[in-house]
Amino acid sequence: MRNTSETIKENSHVMNAQGGEKKVMKKILSVALSTAMAFSMFASVAFGDTATTPQQQFDALKAKGIFNGYPDGTAGLNKEMTRAEFAKVITKLLGLKEITGVYSYTDKNYNAKNWAAPFIEAVTAAGIMEGKNTEKKIFDFNGKVTIEEMATILTRALDLEVPTETNNTASAWAKGYVQAAINAGLVDSSLNFQSNASRELLVGAAYAVDQEQSLKVASYDVTEAGKVVTFKMSDGESVKVTLDKALEANKETEVKFTYKDKEFTEKVTYVTTVAQAVSSVSATNLKEITVKFDGTVDPATAESTNNYVVSGITFKSATLSDDKTTVTLLVDANSSALTNQRATSLQINNVKNADGTKTFTQKVEFTPLDVAVPEVKEVKALGTKAFKVVFSEPVQQSTVNATSFRVDNNVIAASVKYVYPNTAIVTTDLTAGEHTLRVSDVKDFSGLTIVPVESKFTATEDTAAPQVVSVKSNDLKEVTVEFDETVKSVASAYANVSGNSAQSIEINDNKVTLKFNNPLNYTENTIHLASVSDYSNNSASVDAKVTPTLDTVRPTVVSTDFYVENGNYYAKFQFSKSLKLESATDASNYVLKNSEGKVPSIAGIDGDGHPVVKPVYTDNNKTVVVNLGSSLSSDATYTLTVSGVVDNAYVGNVLLPYTATLNANTAQNGKVSRVWADVSSAKPNYIFVQFNKTLATTGEGNALEAAKYIVKDNAGRSFQIAKENNDINLISTNTVRIAVTGTIPAGFDWTGKVEVTASYIKDSEGKYFNNGSFTVGDALSGSTIGVTGDVYATSRKEIKIKFDAALSNVNLSDFSVSGVASQPTSYTLADNNKTLLLKFADNAIPVNVAGVTVSTVSTYTQDAYGNKIKAIDTPIPVKDGVAPTFVSGQFTKVGNDYTATITLSEEVVGSTKVNPSFITDLFTLNIGSDEVDIKTVTINGTNKIVVTATASAAQADNGNAIVSLKFNGSTNSSAKAVTDKNDNALGTITFAAQNSTITAPVAP
Template identity: 45%
Template sequence: MSNTSYSFKENSHVIVNQGGEKKVMKKILSVALSTAMAFSMFASVAFGADANLNPQQKFDVLKQASIMDGMPDGSAALDKTLTRAELAKIIVKSIGLEEVNATSYNDKNYSIHWARTFIEAATQAGILEGTDAAKKLFNPSGNVTVQELAAVLVRALKLEVPTETNNNASEWAKGYVEAAVKAGFIDSSAVFTANATRSQAIVAAYAIYEAAQVPTVKSYEVKDSKNVEFTLSNGEVVKVELEKALVPNTETEVTFKTAAGEEITAKITWVVTEATKVDSATADNLKEVIVNFDGKVDKKSAENKDNYTVKGKTVSSATLLEDGQSVKLLLTEASTLENQKETEVKVKNVKTATTAKLLEATVKFTPVDVKIPEASKVTGLGTKAFKVEFSEPVKMGTVVTSNNYKVDGKTIGATIDYSYPNVAILSTELSVGTHKLVVSNVEDFSGLKIAPVEIEFTVVEDTEAPQPVAVTTNDLREATIEFDEPIKSLDKAYFNSTVNGATFTKADINDNKVTLHFANPLNLTENTIYLEGVTDYSNNKANREIKVTPSLDTERPEVVKTEIKQDDTTKNHKVVIEFNKKLDVASAQNKDNYKITDKDGKVFSLTGLNKDGHPVLAPVYDSAKNTVTIDLASKLDDGVYTLDVSGVKDGAYVPNTILPFTTKISASSAINGEITRAWTQQSATEDFLYIQFSKAIKTDGEGSALIKAKYTFAGNALTDDQDVQLVTADTVRLVAPKGEFVDVAGLAKGAVQVVLIQDADGNYLVQPGTGYILNIAAADFGSSLIQVKSGADNVQATSREEVKVVFAGKLSTVSAGDFRVKVGAVDYAPSTATLSADRTTVTLKFTGDTNKLPADLTGAIIYTVSQANIVTQDNFGSKIAEITAASLKGVQDKIKPVLVKDSANRIFTASTVTADTYDITLLFNKNLNDAGTVTTLTSLFKVKIGGKDATVSGATLTNGSNTIVLRVVADATVTVDANSIVSVDFSGNEGIKAVVSTSGANVLENFNEAAKLGEVIVTP
């Protein structure tokens, strides 16, 4: 059973009736039941389910609900006749209408009648009518006939009135009576023209009351686009999660069930005043783009031109229009759109009006310039000049040609100043009074010429020099002063005084605004800007001044986007961090401000990161894009990592520092789409060419990998008897009759080419050198055995405990028992083996003191057990290929040299040379080479003895040894004893690579260690 739909609108959490219906209708809508419901509900009440309740019992229920009153003695008076006033109250109370305080009838004493507010409510709801329309009489004390009672009930409940009837009611009432009888309100044997009794009214009112107990929607709140919370008339709260997201500011019908299983349908509107998305972009000229949001946006971020990129063009300015949700982008003079050619605008980092949610989208649009430019406004500037404003940007060359202007029918000889994009100021002598201007031949940027239309303008005498009316500042070194009229020239400007470089270095005049650029910053407190020789176009000249207290930029820089990218050539990973504003270059490129750790925040070993997780290579800041790029100089394993950013400052004169920022970044998104592996198989009747990609591939739409036309074999399109089939999320196979793809030796008979394939995220797979064309040579279709990926860096030891092996295919099962590493004559068996998230890299762990790999891996190789005993395989059952004596793989030494303790557990040792001079010996896990000079090496060490800097006079490293000896002299003011703390700080090497390991050329990591002198001193 279902009630009819209700209509609501949400506005600041206030619920009002749709269409602004009168309050009197508020609740009638909530109980207006469908005909079907009325038939079933009321019939059961009158003659079925509640047949055991007699009229007296029903009266008692209605009295308890304050719907009916008894006689003064409390009795129900069931046999008494019903008056029109009593009926009005019963109907209003039963349906739940609100009483109306009005006076529409002229009956005697009507204004003070006890039932007036009920009569008015029923009348305005269209349920009751007066007895004399001309005299406006209602007759409250008049009796109600049974057929009149039927008509009122049918109107109140909006029951359908049948056209065919079978009753003896009056002609006008036959339809109403038929509907009331069928609904169970009135007994078919009743005398319809007789006066209705209170008993008959009680039976009908009770039926209405019972029906009204079905809960209705009292109010609702839209939590977000897919979640709505309804509050029902009985107090129940129902939370509804929608399958389809609501469209802002659009009425939507929602159906849900109550806890009792009753189904309710409500019409709701998600009223949104602030933007949720970039809606569209348009351009009706070739210099301005209007970006439309679907709601209000933040003015500051919306007017940041750096937040917009028009493809191939440069944005000069961004202006938020009066509606608060449209932004006008003005392109630079050198940038012009192409008429009727589709292009796009990229929007980023624009904030919503209140929630500060960042909006980002790329929107395509087609400029259509068909409007002829107009001279939209002409203003007299005294008797020596006038200003013309055009309706759109116009070409400077056509604007500054003076014979394109006629004043009072005559061509004028004027000097013309053009202000991009659409203002011309013409200097010429004019008399006081009204003049007529005709402009011709002025063109917009699509070549459309202005229509010569006569425009009147008025000239009055101007004897007043310009007055400044407003001033704004930008980061202390720039001030824009607005005047009450256009400015022709300015001789000099300075603030507070002419000393200390306070005089402006540059002044940009644009119509009535002058932007001053100062060499030195304004004071943070109030400043007086002095302007000398401010001249208007009537040659009125004066010195002016204006006071300003600068508004500092107090907004901290924020990270708005992070992503990992992979270099097309080296395949190394880069972390790109985008900020919301310009940065201080030094802090943006400070390695210490960035830290990359694993998903749990722990430091891990990577060529491009030092022991603390900071980048080895200096980050690169792109001021045009507000991005910082960190080159990791190596490849990350597929998976999730933690990025920390701190200490980065913006470019404000008084810099703001970013709040510490932490986020997770995924290396899987950075994997270039490529073909990982290809192999062949044959069945008794078919050939199969399997192609496995590095990422899950798209299987529908334009980028689908299942479109046969995207594949060619041996230079030919696939034929009707050949097909493309999806095997797994990242693998397809080409299928053909036996012998068409594979020769008798089981090898591919030709090369395969694949074009325009997208990954599951919609990114095109790109092959270096050929772009969207992916080629697989016949020779690349190897056996189903999975090989170690070619390239020296695909087998490498990252520490004494870890070796990584990259395979040319994705694995599903890996066994440590399949692998061995051999260094010299010693074999090392890994303790465990794990797979990376992308399933191509096997990490072998060597744990335990006796099983760790040596620090020097010169000549180290990796091999496997015999093919028959290999367990490691993919989900097709293909095993890795045995690494035999004929195919041994060298292990690339990526183990970084680090400082280690000696046999006596000392972090370093010190020996006395003289009373204040010491030799400090540092021991490392690997032999080292000095790639720099002695001077360079010495400069990398800082030593303190007793808390004060000691002098490092020398540093000795014999190439091929594992020790460095420092000669240091303690500060003369320090008293050195056994408790004096000696600290050795080695830093800067990761950038210049002055010290590297003999094997693998790995850079010696920075370190900072300290100990008591008495604990490390040795006797010479």
């Protein structure tokens, strides 16, 4: 994990925590030696804030067992140290393992009784120290340690590079080691390297090493949703580490960072009770869904039913558990129940966790499983005139009646009120004291029946009227008042003034929901409830205060679907919230465009791109279905933009524009699109079958199985085209080549029309193609590629021709275009190579294309399978697809009256389908920064548009001002308010002139 780190206190040694493993011992010894220089002949390096006297350092090391001192209690700092002492200090300091029972040297008295032997063996095994005489294996444990020996030992421990060139006064054997120490800045080159090192020097170095080894992480704190870890160090400073990837909640993770040139790898855990994921979705009955999070969630978003979607289901409520980790979704009483043991999807939208650092928007699959019979969960007396029975799950109202209940084993005379989903309030007289209730014949929504079991409850006199516990608002027109007991009735209610009465009062156990036609105030409101009664007939009127919580969450598109049904294309949008019906079904809120960003000229879509059939909205699953008609091109891609859709909040929240990409081929029902054959003899060697979608080549829908292809002649004689599966080859993702190897019936007629049938074949998405047939042309002479639809001039240098198959090789000389200044010079292919765009020299195509036609002089152009284009013997007229363009503009003025005359490339007309003021609003006239009201816009069927406006005297007299006119071509492109005679919309126009240069019109 790459991360960045910084100290909270100033520290220049913190580095980015990245890179490989390093030898910590090297760093420790480097710091140790550098620090030791402060005490003697080594280069001077300050300790910093932790500096102490040599004696204090000695005392600290002695307490840790690294130094012992002399019998008289002194440190002996001025004395010289022995090699044995040095070996012990290095062993203790670096945590080397003491080695006993091994004696590598031949010194006198070097045996088990020698206190230094375990330490000498330890540094020897580590390769840090060696004997004074290696041949005789003499260590010389009582010998003194020289500075050059100390430099050598540190060079080895640090694994410094020993140079070949030296410039120092050390002994010959030590010159390389000492030079390495000098080059590393550890030793001053002017020292007498043969002199002995003092104990004070060793204490200083040892203390620095010990301090570095003692540096560790004391504690850590994780913030910013696991993105930042702050480590508190043992020296009192803090290191802040910012991670590239946030820690996974409640999971131990290693974090690496560098502090004071030391690498740390610490295991940290981002401990949080705030939700980071959806733990599970389940349904143990058919009217409730339980959504469990792995931590706490935000009550406001978690309890919004708009944030949960199950197709075909409407939710009555979303209730968050007391620990704020589990949401129970209650299906509306009038909505269909879930289907037992059938996989179902729950879409969760915009639910936030408790600290707002994460938003859950995801689809979760679950399978409702109701195998438990309902049980009595609670029986509670409501005074002595009624009791309440709460079941363990939602139950069917039709099974809850007076005969379902026996009190003290007696049939009771009672009225029963069913409170959806799982409560029955039974009104009957009870004596004070304990009673036994037996319940039978009650069923849940999967048809399971309760097992009769007796329950005990106690009735006591109730003399207190219901009291308000809490008040909540839902937008500005709904208030829920919770009482301390079950409510039987409320006579009436109003908000603030009696004139704003509640239009509906819904009682659900101890909760009363009030709905108002007129909105509440944005600030605090007083809700008055008259004669709130309980089941002991205690009654009181109450006032409750509430400040509404406005719904400010915009609706969003949860999912889109695009499909073909009964020949029409449909786009289906599912939204995150319930919508206002009038906005959801307003066709002007939906705009279809083709891949070029233009409104396609097709049936089912008007000139502005809006569907001509009114969209259909279904509130229970929050979906809108848009009928786009039957004329979409099967191989084209479109966009459908939704905007202006508003939710049901009192202050409606508007959907941000959402654009869906619609691939018509994907939406289409699978079918055979082409069949052709090569004819090399009396019968074809191969028959080619092309589908409109990618084929499945495995499983039961495998397109490479011979038994699925049958050929039949006019007389009804038929046979399986290929004998074996090996006779079928996939030559493209949607095309098969079938070798004709089957047994041909006698007299089979290849000269007439032949029908080829492909059956039980799936596309790559696992859907079956229509099990239809396709009739091949006469004599199977090979399939030619024909022009489909109209041919258009899209500009004065381009003509568009669409074919019914994809081209792979285009011969430009095949095409002849009459009525143009020159023939095409190049081409491009579009729409999956089905559209040929012939390119011409600039302005080669006339403005008036009435006399322009396309024909062929040869047919070498072909598809990837060698099928050639069909000859165009009868020239095809080219239609006008060229939009009028701006040629020039001129301003004139008389006094304060301005006239702008626009000259266009061709004649234009104003649409009668729009209000004239709409056309006027497409023009904007400015003098300087001031906009001037336009008086008239004249479009008279010529190639000119005349715009007039009257300015103020000050504006007209401002000679330095720039006068500009702009035409909004973007809006006009959708509205087609100003077009040429072939309905091609005029584009954006902008032209300007300096006010002082504008003169009166010249008389003709």
